[in-house]
Amino acid sequence: MAGAVSGSPTVLEARGLTLDFPAAQGSLRAVDNVSFTIRQGERLVLLGPSGCGKSSILKAAAGFLSPSAGSIALRGRPITGPGPDRVVVFQEFDQLLPWKTVRDNVLFGLKRKPGLSTAEARDKADAAIERVGLARAASAYPHTLSGGMKQRVAIARALAAEPEILLMDEPFAALDALTRERLQEELVGLAETLGFTLLFVTHAIDEAILVGSRLHLLSAHPGRTVATFDVSAFGPGSWGSQDFEHVAGEVHRILFGGALRRSARPVLQEATYV
Ligand SMILES: Nc1ncnc2c1ncn2[C@@H]1O[C@H](COP(=O)(O)OP(=O)(O)OP(=O)(O)O)[C@@H](O)[C@H]1O
Numbered sequence: 001m002a003g004a005v006s007g008s009p010t011v012l013e014a015r016g017l018t019l020d021f022p023a024a025q026g027s028l029r030a031v032d033n034v035s036f037t038i039r040q041g042e043r044l045v046l047l048g049p050s051g052c053g054k055s056s057i058l059k060a061a062a063g064f065l066s067p068s069a070g071s072i073a074l075r076g077r078p079i080t081g082p083g084p085d086r087v088v089v090f091q092e093f094d095q096l097l098p099w100k101t102v103r104d105n106v107l108f109g110l111k112r113k114p115g116l117s118t119a120e121a122r123d124k125a126d127a128a129i130e131r132v133g134l135a136r137a138a139s140a141y142p143h144t145l146s147g148g149m150k151q152r153v154a155i156a157r158a159l160a161a162e163p164e165i166l167l168m169d170e171p172f173a174a175l176d177a178l179t180r181e182r183l184q185e186e187l188v189g190l191a192e193t194l195g196f197t198l199l200f201v202t203h204a205i206d207e208a209i210l211v212g213s214r215l216h217l218l219s220a221h222p223g224r225t226v227a228t229f230d231v232s233a234f235g236p237g238s239w240g241s242q243d244f245e246h247v248a249g250e251v252h253r254i255l256f257g258g259a260l261r262r263s264a265r266p267v268l269q270e271a272t273y274v
Contacts, residue, residue, distance in 0.1 A: 008040040008092060009075075011165050011197045012061060016070030019056045029222040030056045032229040033070065036216050036225075038165065043191055044200040045212035047205065049255060053223030054201040058169050061199055062088045074164060084112045087158040088167045095154060096142040102129060103138045109157035119270050128160035129153075131190065139190070148179040155187070165197045172207065184210050205251050209234050216256055227254050 019031040031053035036213045046054040059065040060072050063082040072079050073085065087109070096105050103237045106125040110116060116124070129138050132152040142150055151171060158166050172180040188211060191198055202208050208215050213232040220227060231247060245260075252260035 002054060006039070008042070010037050011040050011042075011074075012038040012058075012072070012074055012199065014057070014070070014072045017060065017067055017072050018069035019053065019060055019065060020068040021056075027068075031060075031218075032222045032224045034216075034218070034223060034225050035070075036228075038199060040197055041195045043188075043200060043211060043213045045200045045202060045208040045215050047202060047208040047215050047251070047255070048166065048218030048223060048226075049220045050203060051221045052218040053221065055169055055204070055216065057223070058088070058167050058199060058201050061165070062086055062167055084114075084161060085164040086167055087161055087163040088169065089151075089154050089158050089171050090169050096150055096157075098142050100141050101141055102134060102145070102156075105153055106157045106160050109161050113161055116200065124160045124162075125156075128156040131159065131194070132156045132186070146179070147175050148183055151175070151183060152186070155190070159190070159194065159196065163196075165199060167199050169201045170203070171200075173202075173204075179269060180207070187211060188235055205248050205255075206239060209247055209251070210236065210239065215251065217251065227251075 002085065013036070015035050017031060017034045018029070020027040020029050022028075034057065036044060046057055048054055056065060060067060061074075061079065063079050063086065066080075075092070097108060100108060104124055106128055107121055110121045110124060113121075126135075129135055132155055134152055134156065136147065137149060145153065154171070168189075172183055175183065184207060190196070200208075200211055202211070209231045213230070215229040215231055216225065217227040217229070229247060229251065230232070233246055234247070249260045
């Protein structure tokens with residue numbers, strides 16, 4: 001994957017990105033001088049301890065937050081607000097509209113796409129629903145779906161709009177371990193089949209290595225770049241291999257100091273966060 005994307009055009013680029021929030025006394029620096037490039041087809045994961053500014057970077061990419069210094073640009077154009085070329089999938093699956101069926105929820109995501117006829121929109125929605133394996137649930141309402149299925153609807157809705165980049169903020173955090181694993185696999189499978197570009201935020205090391213093609217590690221608050229890792233060699237099925245454990249241990253050492261202790265399959269390292 002890394003070889004395949006290394007010559008691909010740049011989709012998203014942050015240069016010296018610095019993000020501040022207003023605070024009681026002046027402002028609070030959330031992200032300090034962070035730079036990265038995401039090429040077409042790449043899956044960049046922002047990984048770091050709670051509060052290091054991952055979500056803030058994602059919000060800047062989505063156009064909800066402006067840099068106080070540095071820049072963030074999509075296809076070379078500075079991001080000044082939200083747009084249909086970027087779709088955000090949050091953890092809250094209940095971003096789905098409860099009074100609309102799966103198909104209508106996905107169609108709703110196409111509303112902002114200019115120049116689509118009703119029939120074309122329907123075809124795109126149905127194709128996206130099919131791709132995430134929900135064809136049989138197309139007429140169902142969100143409250144009848146499991147958390148994992150709702151998440152797939154959210155992904156279908158995002159993909160149907162054919163964005164330049166998909167922005168995902170801990171989309172699997174609220175799911176049980178088995179569903180999470182399955183959706184991680186599905187996401188990577190879909191990303192590779194469809195070649196979409198992804199910016200993914202997580203604080204879970206295993207998830208980052210499995211989902212990403214590259215990791216961008218941030219220090220504790222305020223977030224500064226501490227390391228990057230090429231993890232394109234890993235994917236579903238890699239967990240537990242010697243190479244995987246080596247990278248996971250290295251990432252853990254850089255982020256938290258000390259060795260990564262395993263008990264069983266991913267018990268995420270929440271307890272080690274400061
Ligand atoms: N709207 C806001 N107003 C003020 N401060 C904020 C706001 N949003 C975030 N912050 C602060 O900015 C810093 C970075 O927050 P952010 O949510 O980006 O971190 P994160 O790495 O995504 O954390 P987590 O993993 O816990 O979700 C934190 O100190 C947070 O308190």
